[in-house]
Amino acid sequence: MTDSQPLEHRQGSEPGRHNLDPHIDRYAARTAGMTASEIRALFAVASRPEVVSLAGGMPNLAALPLESLSGQMAELIAEEGLVALQYGSAHGVPALREQICEVMAMEGISGHPDDIVVTVGSQMGLDMVTRLFCDPGDVVLAEGPSYVGALGSFAAYEAQVVHVEMDDDGLVPDTLRAAIDATRREGKRIKFLYTIPNFHNPAGVTLAVERRAEILEICASNDILVVEDNPYGLLGFDGQTYPALRSMDPDNVVYLGSFSKTFASGLRVGWVLAPHAVREKLVLAAESATLCPPTLNQLVVSRYLSTHDWKGQIKTFRENYRERRDAMLSSLEQHLPAGCTWTQPDGGFYVWVTVPEGVDTKAMLPRAVTARVAYASGTGFYADGFGSRQMRLSYCYPTPERIREGVRRLAGVLESEMELVRTFGSVTTRAVSGPQFPGPDTA
Numbered sequence: 001m002t003d004s005q006p007l008e009h010r011q012g013s014e015p016g017r018h019n020l021d022p023h024i025d026r027y028a029a030r031t032a033g034m035t036a037s038e039i040r041a042l043f044a045v046a047s048r049p050e051v052v053s054l055a056g057g058m059p060n061l062a063a064l065p066l067e068s069l070s071g072q073m074a075e076l077i078a079e080e081g082l083v084a085l086q087y088g089s090a091h092g093v094p095a096l097r098e099q100i101c102e103v104m105a106m107e108g109i110s111g112h113p114d115d116i117v118v119t120v121g122s123q124m125g126l127d128m129v130t131r132l133f134c135d136p137g138d139v140v141l142a143e144g145p146s147y148v149g150a151l152g153s154f155a156a157y158e159a160q161v162v163h164v165e166m167d168d169d170g171l172v173p174d175t176l177r178a179a180i181d182a183t184r185r186e187g188k189r190i191k192f193l194y195t196i197p198n199f200h201n202p203a204g205v206t207l208a209v210e211r212r213a214e215i216l217e218i219c220a221s222n223d224i225l226v227v228e229d230n231p232y233g234l235l236g237f238d239g240q241t242y243p244a245l246r247s248m249d250p251d252n253v254v255y256l257g258s259f260s261k262t263f264a265s266g267l268r269v270g271w272v273l274a275p276h277a278v279r280e281k282l283v284l285a286a287e288s289a290t291l292c293p294p295t296l297n298q299l300v301v302s303r304y305l306s307t308h309d310w311k312g313q314i315k316t317f318r319e320n321y322r323e324r325r326d327a328m329l330s331s332l333e334q335h336l337p338a339g340c341t342w343t344q345p346d347g348g349f350y351v352w353v354t355v356p357e358g359v360d361t362k363a364m365l366p367r368a369v370t371a372r373v374a375y376a377s378g379t380g381f382y383a384d385g386f387g388s389r390q391m392r393l394s395y396c397y398p399t400p401e402r403i404r405e406g407v408r409r410l411a412g413v414l415e416s417e418m419e420l421v422r423t424f425g426s427v428t429t430r431a432v433s434g435p436q437f438p439g440p441d442t443a
Protein backbone atom coordinates (compact mmCIF):
# COMPACT_ATOMS: atom_id res chain seq x y z
CA MET A 1 0.00 0.00 0.00
CA THR A 2 1.48 3.34 -0.93
CA ASP A 3 0.52 6.93 -0.35
CA SER A 4 -0.25 7.29 -3.98
CA GLN A 5 -3.19 4.89 -3.66
CA PRO A 6 -6.60 6.48 -3.29
CA LEU A 7 -7.58 6.86 0.36
CA GLU A 8 -10.59 4.56 0.05
CA HIS A 9 -8.22 1.69 -0.86
CA ARG A 10 -5.82 2.52 1.93
CA GLN A 11 -8.70 2.15 4.39
CA GLY A 12 -9.12 -1.43 3.32
CA SER A 13 -12.59 -2.93 3.15
CA GLU A 14 -15.36 -1.93 0.77
CA PRO A 15 -13.79 0.36 -1.76
CA GLY A 16 -15.79 3.56 -2.16
CA ARG A 17 -17.67 3.16 1.10
CA HIS A 18 -15.47 5.55 3.01
CA ASN A 19 -15.65 7.99 0.18
CA LEU A 20 -12.53 9.84 1.33
CA ASP A 21 -14.05 10.64 4.74
CA PRO A 22 -12.30 8.72 7.52
CA HIS A 23 -15.02 9.78 9.99
CA ILE A 24 -17.85 8.16 8.10
CA ASP A 25 -18.57 5.55 10.79
CA ARG A 26 -18.65 8.15 13.53
CA TYR A 27 -21.48 10.33 12.35
CA ALA A 28 -24.89 10.22 14.01
CA ALA A 29 -27.51 8.34 12.02
CA ARG A 30 -29.46 11.57 11.36
CA THR A 31 -26.63 12.94 9.23
CA ALA A 32 -27.65 10.47 6.53
CA GLY A 33 -30.31 13.02 5.55
CA MET A 34 -27.73 15.80 5.28
CA THR A 35 -26.44 15.95 1.73
CA ALA A 36 -24.92 18.91 -0.06
CA SER A 37 -26.73 20.16 -3.09
CA GLU A 38 -25.47 18.30 -6.12
CA ILE A 39 -25.44 21.55 -8.00
CA ARG A 40 -23.24 23.34 -5.48
CA ALA A 41 -20.10 22.61 -7.46
CA LEU A 42 -21.66 24.20 -10.50
CA PHE A 43 -22.23 27.39 -8.56
CA ALA A 44 -18.51 27.95 -8.34
CA VAL A 45 -18.67 28.28 -12.11
CA ALA A 46 -22.04 30.01 -12.08
CA SER A 47 -20.69 32.81 -9.92
CA ARG A 48 -18.12 33.78 -12.56
CA PRO A 49 -18.93 37.20 -13.99
CA GLU A 50 -19.54 35.95 -17.52
CA VAL A 51 -22.36 33.70 -16.29
CA VAL A 52 -25.77 35.29 -15.71
CA SER A 53 -26.99 33.64 -12.55
CA LEU A 54 -30.75 33.37 -12.25
CA ALA A 55 -30.15 30.74 -9.59
CA GLY A 56 -29.35 32.57 -6.38
CA GLY A 57 -31.80 34.12 -3.95
CA MET A 58 -29.52 36.91 -2.80
CA PRO A 59 -31.30 40.17 -2.01
CA ASN A 60 -30.17 43.17 -4.00
CA LEU A 61 -28.66 45.45 -1.38
CA ALA A 62 -27.39 48.13 -3.76
CA ALA A 63 -30.21 50.46 -2.70
CA LEU A 64 -29.16 50.49 0.96
CA PRO A 65 -27.95 53.88 2.27
CA LEU A 66 -24.50 52.63 3.23
CA GLU A 67 -23.11 55.99 4.25
CA SER A 68 -25.80 56.74 6.77
CA LEU A 69 -25.69 53.12 8.01
CA SER A 70 -21.98 53.34 8.65
CA GLY A 71 -22.57 56.56 10.60
CA GLN A 72 -25.26 54.84 12.65
CA MET A 73 -23.00 51.89 13.38
CA ALA A 74 -20.18 54.14 14.51
CA GLU A 75 -22.59 55.99 16.80
CA LEU A 76 -23.89 52.70 18.13
CA ILE A 77 -20.42 51.54 19.16
CA ALA A 78 -19.56 54.95 20.63
CA GLU A 79 -22.80 55.29 22.59
CA GLU A 80 -23.77 51.72 23.48
CA GLY A 81 -20.61 49.72 22.72
CA LEU A 82 -20.37 47.99 26.07
CA VAL A 83 -23.90 46.64 25.66
CA ALA A 84 -23.66 45.99 21.93
CA LEU A 85 -20.49 43.94 22.30
CA GLN A 86 -21.68 41.97 25.31
CA TYR A 87 -23.73 38.74 25.61
CA GLY A 88 -27.47 39.30 25.74
CA SER A 89 -30.49 37.18 26.51
CA ALA A 90 -31.57 34.20 24.38
CA HIS A 91 -34.96 35.88 24.09
CA GLY A 92 -33.53 38.87 22.20
CA VAL A 93 -33.14 42.61 22.85
CA PRO A 94 -36.43 43.91 24.38
CA ALA A 95 -36.54 47.15 22.34
CA LEU A 96 -36.13 45.20 19.11
CA ARG A 97 -38.88 42.77 20.08
CA GLU A 98 -41.22 45.74 20.51
CA GLN A 99 -40.25 47.12 17.11
CA ILE A 100 -40.81 43.70 15.54
CA CYS A 101 -44.41 43.94 16.77
CA GLU A 102 -44.79 47.17 14.76
CA VAL A 103 -43.36 45.47 11.67
CA MET A 104 -45.76 42.54 12.01
CA ALA A 105 -48.72 44.88 12.54
CA MET A 106 -48.35 45.79 8.86
CA GLU A 107 -49.70 42.32 8.08
CA GLY A 108 -52.43 42.40 10.71
CA ILE A 109 -50.58 40.61 13.51
CA SER A 110 -50.98 41.80 17.08
CA GLY A 111 -48.20 39.92 18.85
CA HIS A 112 -46.80 40.55 22.31
CA PRO A 113 -43.04 41.26 22.57
CA ASP A 114 -42.76 38.50 25.20
CA ASP A 115 -43.87 35.92 22.66
CA ILE A 116 -41.12 36.85 20.21
CA VAL A 117 -37.79 35.06 20.18
CA VAL A 118 -35.11 36.76 18.09
CA THR A 119 -33.18 34.29 15.93
CA VAL A 120 -30.11 34.21 13.72
CA GLY A 121 -32.20 34.56 10.56
CA SER A 122 -35.49 32.75 10.14
CA GLN A 123 -33.44 29.72 9.11
CA MET A 124 -32.61 29.29 12.80
CA GLY A 125 -36.32 29.58 13.58
CA LEU A 126 -36.99 26.71 11.19
CA ASP A 127 -34.30 24.63 12.82
CA MET A 128 -35.63 25.31 16.34
CA VAL A 129 -39.25 24.66 15.49
CA THR A 130 -38.35 21.35 13.83
CA ARG A 131 -36.14 20.43 16.79
CA LEU A 132 -38.96 21.18 19.22
CA PHE A 133 -41.72 19.33 17.41
CA CYS A 134 -40.31 16.53 15.28
CA ASP A 135 -39.13 13.10 16.27
CA PRO A 136 -37.61 10.89 13.58
CA GLY A 137 -40.33 9.64 11.24
CA ASP A 138 -42.84 12.38 12.10
CA VAL A 139 -44.47 13.97 9.09
CA VAL A 140 -44.25 17.62 8.10
CA LEU A 141 -46.72 18.73 5.45
CA ALA A 142 -45.21 21.26 3.07
CA GLU A 143 -46.16 22.81 -0.21
CA GLY A 144 -44.71 21.09 -3.25
CA PRO A 145 -42.33 22.69 -4.16
CA SER A 146 -40.99 24.15 -0.92
CA TYR A 147 -38.11 26.24 0.41
CA VAL A 148 -34.91 24.22 0.12
CA GLY A 149 -33.52 25.40 3.49
CA ALA A 150 -36.67 24.20 5.27
CA LEU A 151 -36.42 20.81 3.59
CA GLY A 152 -32.83 20.68 4.83
CA SER A 153 -33.94 21.33 8.43
CA PHE A 154 -36.66 18.70 8.22
CA ALA A 155 -34.16 16.17 6.89
CA ALA A 156 -31.65 17.03 9.60
CA TYR A 157 -34.21 16.00 12.25
CA GLU A 158 -35.29 12.97 10.20
CA ALA A 159 -38.80 14.25 9.67
CA GLN A 160 -40.59 12.97 6.61
CA VAL A 161 -42.00 15.56 4.23
CA VAL A 162 -45.34 15.01 2.54
CA HIS A 163 -45.84 17.57 -0.19
CA VAL A 164 -49.21 19.23 -0.77
CA GLU A 165 -50.08 20.51 -4.20
CA MET A 166 -50.34 24.19 -5.06
CA ASP A 167 -51.95 26.04 -7.93
CA ASP A 168 -51.75 29.70 -8.93
CA ASP A 169 -53.61 30.57 -5.71
CA GLY A 170 -51.22 28.68 -3.45
CA LEU A 171 -51.97 25.64 -1.33
CA VAL A 172 -55.10 23.79 -2.46
CA PRO A 173 -57.38 23.05 0.54
CA ASP A 174 -58.80 19.81 -0.88
CA THR A 175 -55.36 18.39 -1.53
CA LEU A 176 -54.38 19.32 2.04
CA ARG A 177 -57.35 17.32 3.34
CA ALA A 178 -56.43 14.40 1.08
CA ALA A 179 -52.77 14.50 2.19
CA ILE A 180 -53.79 14.47 5.86
CA ASP A 181 -56.15 11.52 5.35
CA ALA A 182 -53.64 9.53 3.30
CA THR A 183 -50.82 10.14 5.79
CA ARG A 184 -52.98 9.13 8.74
CA ARG A 185 -54.17 6.00 6.95
CA GLU A 186 -50.51 4.99 6.78
CA GLY A 187 -50.38 5.35 10.55
CA LYS A 188 -48.00 8.31 10.47
CA ARG A 189 -48.01 11.24 12.88
CA ILE A 190 -48.31 14.72 11.33
CA LYS A 191 -46.61 17.43 13.37
CA PHE A 192 -47.16 20.60 11.41
CA LEU A 193 -47.97 22.24 8.12
CA TYR A 194 -45.06 24.35 6.90
CA THR A 195 -46.27 27.05 4.55
CA ILE A 196 -44.97 30.17 2.80
CA PRO A 197 -48.22 31.97 2.03
CA ASN A 198 -46.83 35.13 0.41
CA PHE A 199 -44.68 35.38 -2.75
CA HIS A 200 -43.61 31.79 -2.36
CA ASN A 201 -40.04 30.56 -2.62
CA PRO A 202 -39.67 28.94 -5.12
CA ALA A 203 -43.14 28.97 -6.72
CA GLY A 204 -43.72 32.75 -6.83
CA VAL A 205 -47.43 32.36 -5.97
CA THR A 206 -49.50 33.74 -3.08
CA LEU A 207 -52.13 31.94 -1.03
CA ALA A 208 -55.52 33.41 -1.96
CA VAL A 209 -57.09 35.34 0.91
CA GLU A 210 -60.32 33.29 0.56
CA ARG A 211 -58.35 30.09 1.20
CA ARG A 212 -56.61 31.23 4.35
CA ALA A 213 -59.39 30.62 6.88
CA GLU A 214 -60.13 27.24 5.29
CA ILE A 215 -56.49 26.09 5.53
CA LEU A 216 -56.39 27.17 9.17
CA GLU A 217 -59.65 25.41 9.92
CA ILE A 218 -58.45 22.17 8.31
CA CYS A 219 -55.28 22.25 10.43
CA ALA A 220 -57.02 23.19 13.67
CA SER A 221 -59.71 20.53 13.28
CA ASN A 222 -57.03 17.92 12.61
CA ASP A 223 -54.89 19.07 15.52
CA ILE A 224 -52.03 20.10 13.24
CA LEU A 225 -49.87 23.13 14.06
CA VAL A 226 -49.20 25.68 11.30
CA VAL A 227 -45.70 27.09 10.76
CA GLU A 228 -46.03 30.25 8.68
CA ASP A 229 -42.77 31.39 7.06
CA ASN A 230 -43.10 34.93 5.78
CA PRO A 231 -39.84 36.62 4.77
CA TYR A 232 -41.30 38.25 1.62
CA GLY A 233 -44.69 39.49 2.89
CA LEU A 234 -43.79 43.21 2.68
CA LEU A 235 -42.41 42.88 -0.85
CA GLY A 236 -45.70 43.00 -2.76
CA PHE A 237 -45.06 45.00 -5.94
CA ASP A 238 -48.19 47.12 -5.56
CA GLY A 239 -47.52 47.70 -1.90
CA GLN A 240 -50.27 45.18 -1.13
CA THR A 241 -50.14 43.03 2.00
CA TYR A 242 -52.21 40.00 2.93
CA PRO A 243 -53.61 39.01 6.32
CA ALA A 244 -51.05 36.78 8.00
CA LEU A 245 -52.27 33.31 9.01
CA ARG A 246 -50.94 34.15 12.44
CA SER A 247 -53.33 37.12 12.67
CA MET A 248 -56.26 34.76 12.06
CA ASP A 249 -55.39 31.97 14.50
CA PRO A 250 -52.77 33.11 17.05
CA ASP A 251 -53.05 29.95 19.16
CA ASN A 252 -52.24 27.50 16.39
CA VAL A 253 -49.69 29.35 14.25
CA VAL A 254 -45.95 29.70 14.80
CA TYR A 255 -44.83 32.67 12.71
CA LEU A 256 -41.33 33.10 11.28
CA GLY A 257 -40.15 36.56 10.27
CA SER A 258 -36.89 38.00 8.97
CA PHE A 259 -35.08 41.23 8.21
CA SER A 260 -33.08 39.46 5.47
CA LYS A 261 -35.24 40.58 2.55
CA THR A 262 -36.45 43.91 3.88
CA PHE A 263 -33.16 45.20 5.30
CA ALA A 264 -29.88 43.26 5.31
CA SER A 265 -29.49 39.49 5.04
CA GLY A 266 -25.90 39.55 6.32
CA LEU A 267 -26.99 40.77 9.74
CA ARG A 268 -28.81 37.46 10.20
CA VAL A 269 -31.65 38.83 12.30
CA GLY A 270 -34.99 37.06 12.20
CA TRP A 271 -37.61 36.05 14.73
CA VAL A 272 -40.20 33.53 15.80
CA LEU A 273 -43.58 34.63 17.15
CA ALA A 274 -44.90 31.60 18.96
CA PRO A 275 -48.15 30.80 20.71
CA HIS A 276 -47.54 31.85 24.31
CA ALA A 277 -47.36 28.25 25.56
CA VAL A 278 -44.51 27.41 23.16
CA ARG A 279 -42.43 30.50 23.87
CA GLU A 280 -40.53 29.14 26.86
CA LYS A 281 -39.39 25.97 25.09
CA LEU A 282 -38.28 28.11 22.14
CA VAL A 283 -36.15 30.32 24.37
CA LEU A 284 -34.50 27.20 25.82
CA ALA A 285 -33.89 25.81 22.34
CA ALA A 286 -32.40 29.14 21.24
CA GLU A 287 -30.18 29.25 24.30
CA SER A 288 -28.79 25.80 23.64
CA ALA A 289 -28.13 26.69 19.99
CA THR A 290 -26.41 30.07 20.30
CA LEU A 291 -26.66 31.30 23.94
CA CYS A 292 -28.05 34.50 22.46
CA PRO A 293 -28.42 36.09 19.02
CA PRO A 294 -25.68 38.67 18.30
CA THR A 295 -26.43 41.76 20.39
CA LEU A 296 -24.58 44.07 18.01
CA ASN A 297 -26.65 43.00 15.01
CA GLN A 298 -29.91 43.32 16.93
CA LEU A 299 -29.00 46.85 18.02
CA VAL A 300 -28.05 47.76 14.46
CA VAL A 301 -31.49 46.67 13.29
CA SER A 302 -33.18 48.40 16.21
CA ARG A 303 -31.39 51.70 15.56
CA TYR A 304 -32.14 51.44 11.86
CA LEU A 305 -35.85 50.95 12.57
CA SER A 306 -35.98 53.89 14.94
CA THR A 307 -33.87 56.39 12.98
CA HIS A 308 -34.38 55.48 9.35
CA ASP A 309 -37.36 55.64 7.01
CA TRP A 310 -37.46 51.84 6.83
CA LYS A 311 -40.88 51.76 5.18
CA GLY A 312 -39.54 54.06 2.46
CA GLN A 313 -36.55 51.75 2.08
CA ILE A 314 -38.85 48.73 1.63
CA LYS A 315 -40.72 50.70 -1.02
CA THR A 316 -37.41 51.29 -2.83
CA PHE A 317 -36.59 47.58 -2.64
CA ARG A 318 -40.05 46.74 -3.97
CA GLU A 319 -39.63 49.10 -6.91
CA ASN A 320 -36.24 47.58 -7.77
CA TYR A 321 -37.61 44.06 -7.62
CA ARG A 322 -40.68 45.00 -9.59
CA GLU A 323 -38.54 46.38 -12.42
CA ARG A 324 -36.56 43.13 -12.43
CA ARG A 325 -39.71 40.99 -12.33
CA ASP A 326 -41.03 42.91 -15.34
CA ALA A 327 -37.77 42.33 -17.22
CA MET A 328 -37.95 38.62 -16.40
CA LEU A 329 -41.59 38.12 -17.37
CA SER A 330 -41.39 40.09 -20.60
CA SER A 331 -38.27 38.25 -21.73
CA LEU A 332 -39.76 34.85 -20.84
CA GLU A 333 -42.73 35.81 -22.99
CA GLN A 334 -40.48 36.95 -25.80
CA HIS A 335 -37.91 34.13 -25.84
CA LEU A 336 -39.07 30.90 -24.20
CA PRO A 337 -40.10 28.15 -26.62
CA ALA A 338 -43.73 27.06 -26.90
CA GLY A 339 -44.69 24.48 -24.29
CA CYS A 340 -42.97 26.28 -21.39
CA THR A 341 -45.20 27.79 -18.71
CA TRP A 342 -44.38 29.96 -15.69
CA THR A 343 -45.94 31.63 -12.69
CA GLN A 344 -46.68 35.38 -12.47
CA PRO A 345 -45.32 36.64 -9.14
CA ASP A 346 -46.77 39.87 -7.77
CA GLY A 347 -44.07 40.15 -5.12
CA GLY A 348 -40.92 38.45 -3.88
CA PHE A 349 -37.97 37.09 -5.85
CA TYR A 350 -38.92 34.06 -7.95
CA VAL A 351 -40.56 32.67 -11.06
CA TRP A 352 -41.26 28.93 -11.30
CA VAL A 353 -40.96 27.56 -14.82
CA THR A 354 -42.27 24.26 -16.16
CA VAL A 355 -40.59 22.96 -19.32
CA PRO A 356 -41.98 20.55 -21.93
CA GLU A 357 -42.13 16.82 -21.27
CA GLY A 358 -38.82 15.02 -21.89
CA VAL A 359 -36.61 17.93 -20.84
CA ASP A 360 -34.84 17.35 -17.51
CA THR A 361 -33.75 20.62 -15.93
CA LYS A 362 -31.09 18.98 -13.79
CA ALA A 363 -29.52 17.17 -16.73
CA MET A 364 -29.65 20.41 -18.72
CA LEU A 365 -27.95 22.57 -16.09
CA PRO A 366 -24.31 21.91 -17.07
CA ARG A 367 -25.20 22.80 -20.67
CA ALA A 368 -26.88 25.99 -19.47
CA VAL A 369 -23.82 26.95 -17.44
CA THR A 370 -21.67 26.31 -20.51
CA ALA A 371 -23.99 28.73 -22.33
CA ARG A 372 -23.31 31.16 -19.45
CA VAL A 373 -26.64 31.11 -17.68
CA ALA A 374 -27.55 29.38 -14.41
CA TYR A 375 -30.84 28.50 -12.73
CA ALA A 376 -31.92 26.28 -9.84
CA SER A 377 -33.34 23.00 -11.08
CA GLY A 378 -36.66 21.93 -9.59
CA THR A 379 -35.62 18.69 -7.87
CA GLY A 380 -33.92 20.55 -5.01
CA PHE A 381 -37.28 21.96 -3.94
CA TYR A 382 -38.93 18.60 -3.38
CA ALA A 383 -38.10 15.96 -0.79
CA ASP A 384 -39.16 13.15 -3.10
CA GLY A 385 -37.25 13.57 -6.35
CA PHE A 386 -40.08 15.34 -8.13
CA GLY A 387 -39.42 18.58 -10.02
CA SER A 388 -37.24 17.46 -12.93
CA ARG A 389 -39.44 19.42 -15.37
CA GLN A 390 -39.26 22.57 -13.26
CA MET A 391 -36.74 25.28 -12.55
CA ARG A 392 -36.64 28.34 -10.35
CA LEU A 393 -35.52 31.60 -11.89
CA SER A 394 -34.61 34.44 -9.52
CA TYR A 395 -34.81 38.00 -10.68
CA CYS A 396 -33.79 39.61 -7.39
CA TYR A 397 -30.09 40.16 -7.98
CA PRO A 398 -29.06 40.74 -11.61
CA THR A 399 -29.79 44.01 -13.41
CA PRO A 400 -32.75 44.04 -15.85
CA GLU A 401 -30.29 43.95 -18.79
CA ARG A 402 -28.54 40.88 -17.40
CA ILE A 403 -31.89 39.22 -16.72
CA ARG A 404 -32.93 39.76 -20.35
CA GLU A 405 -29.62 38.40 -21.58
CA GLY A 406 -29.84 35.43 -19.21
CA VAL A 407 -33.34 34.50 -20.38
CA ARG A 408 -32.24 34.82 -24.01
CA ARG A 409 -29.37 32.39 -23.35
CA LEU A 410 -31.65 30.04 -21.43
CA ALA A 411 -34.13 30.00 -24.29
CA GLY A 412 -31.33 28.95 -26.68
CA VAL A 413 -30.33 26.09 -24.36
CA LEU A 414 -33.96 24.98 -24.04
CA GLU A 415 -34.43 25.02 -27.82
CA SER A 416 -31.42 22.72 -28.31
CA GLU A 417 -32.54 20.48 -25.48
CA MET A 418 -35.99 20.15 -27.01
CA GLU A 419 -34.39 19.35 -30.34
CA LEU A 420 -32.37 16.59 -28.64
CA VAL A 421 -35.53 15.21 -27.05
CA ARG A 422 -37.30 15.23 -30.40
CA THR A 423 -34.39 13.33 -31.94
CA PHE A 424 -33.36 10.91 -29.20
CA GLY A 425 -36.20 10.92 -26.64
CA SER A 426 -36.07 12.06 -23.03
CA VAL A 427 -32.76 13.23 -21.55
CA THR A 428 -33.20 12.33 -17.89
CA THR A 429 -31.07 11.96 -14.81
CA ARG A 430 -31.57 9.64 -11.89
CA ALA A 431 -34.25 11.19 -9.68
CA VAL A 432 -32.58 12.61 -6.59
CA SER A 433 -34.57 11.88 -3.53
CA GLY A 434 -34.12 13.79 -0.35
CA PRO A 435 -33.56 17.44 0.15
CA GLN A 436 -30.24 19.08 -0.39
CA PHE A 437 -28.65 21.73 1.73
CA PRO A 438 -28.47 25.05 -0.03
CA GLY A 439 -25.52 27.33 0.02
CA PRO A 440 -26.42 30.89 0.99
CA ASP A 441 -26.23 31.77 -2.71
CA THR A 442 -28.84 29.22 -3.67
CA ALA A 443 -31.33 29.69 -0.85
Ligand SMILES: Cc1ncc(COP(=O)(O)O)c(C=O)c1O
Nearest residue numbers: 121122123147201258260270443
Ligand atom coordinates in the same frame (compact mmCIF):
# COMPACT_ATOMS: atom_id res chain seq x y z
C1 LIG B 1 -39.00 30.99 2.47
C2 LIG B 1 -37.73 31.30 3.19
N1 LIG B 1 -37.65 31.07 4.50
C3 LIG B 1 -36.54 31.33 5.19
C4 LIG B 1 -35.43 31.85 4.57
C5 LIG B 1 -34.20 32.11 5.39
O1 LIG B 1 -34.07 33.46 5.61
P1 LIG B 1 -33.10 34.08 6.69
O2 LIG B 1 -32.09 34.86 5.94
O3 LIG B 1 -33.96 34.93 7.55
O4 LIG B 1 -32.50 32.95 7.48
C6 LIG B 1 -35.45 32.12 3.20
C7 LIG B 1 -34.26 32.63 2.50
O5 LIG B 1 -34.18 32.66 1.31
C8 LIG B 1 -36.65 31.84 2.49
O6 LIG B 1 -36.76 32.08 1.18
